[in-house]
């Protein structure tokens with residue numbers, strides 16, 4: 001059999017990324033010129049919201065939370081099943097993250113959140129895990145009931161839909177990431193999406209060190225607020241813009257590859273794909289699978305076996321409550337049974353544009369051999 005290996009991720013680029021990158025290079029501004037504006041316009045066209053492009057998904061969360069948290073000790077409920085930035089940025093914006101367990105599809109839901117709401121709770125961050133929409137109708141209803149704001153961490157959900165509506169358009173704000181592994185990959189980058197023009201203006205000022213320039217005399221500026229430098233370079237924005245142009249094409253290809261994985265997994269009864277009820281509404285950012293009855297230790301041995309054979313897999317996620325930095329945020333007696341069970345069993349298969357069918361079937365054979373050796 002031909003030898004295959006499969007990295008967890010490789011970004012895909014075309015002549016368009018090359019062309020835009022070269023234009024940005026030759027234009028000679030490099031740091032925050034028209035490429036950010038062009039990228040914002042392209043995203044505005046998709047989301048029909050104000051878009052503030054920033055340096056990462058993490059800085060997008062920090063900026064969004066800094067606009068919303070205005071009292072000390074504000075509590076914000078976040079899923080334990082997410083990347084650390086969803087919760088760490090609550091702390092950096094002056095709040096306290098309250099970790100919530102997730103439902104069977106690894107999203108927060110009213111059942112996992114409502115008992116955590118206190119008099120200090122002001123908002124919720126929902127993560128559309130793996131690019132599948134969380135139960136938005138129920139969560140929005142809960143927010144209305146308790147007068148809470150909602151941020152959608154839509155870093156995986158580009159594009160994903162709930163009831164025909166695009167994820168990233170439901171909450172007061174939403175955040176995107178343009179990290180190299182994401183559906184719009186710019187190397188690094190991110191965006192805040194919102195609908196309030198005053199908050200958008202404030203976000204633009206904060207993202208560039210709190211400066212406001214005079215339009216007649218652009219060499220003059222005033223420091224309006226103590227902000228950060230969350231600007232993206234022109235090179236990243238140029239690559240991001242080309243990726244937006246190719247978003248639909250790349251999304252369809254990830255979906256095609258995911259359906260090949262579905263077929264492949266029908267021959268491996270130990271593994272069950274993460275449930276996606278309608279493939280055309282998911283972003284297919286990740287392809288997680290569950291090894292039923294496994295333990296984290298057994299799973300790690302399987303991933304080690306695959307790694308030795310040249311197949312790099314990943315785990316999304318080790319839940320936040322299992323990391324030392326989040327110990328202070330766990331309430332006395334709080335448990336996370338669904339996240340704990342999922343962590344024992346879950347791992348993610350590579351899913352990126354440019355992967356071949358040969359790599360998928362070779363991964364299938366190697367998984368079978370690994371499972372037979374380790375089980």
Ligand SMILES: Cc1ncc(COP(=O)(O)O)c(C=O)c1O
Pocket residue numbers: 056057058059082083085086127153155156177178179188189190
């Ligand atoms: C759910 C989620 N939120 C936030 C982030 C942070 O994005 P970035 O890596 O661009 O800072 C990530 C990135 O991995 C993510 O997966």
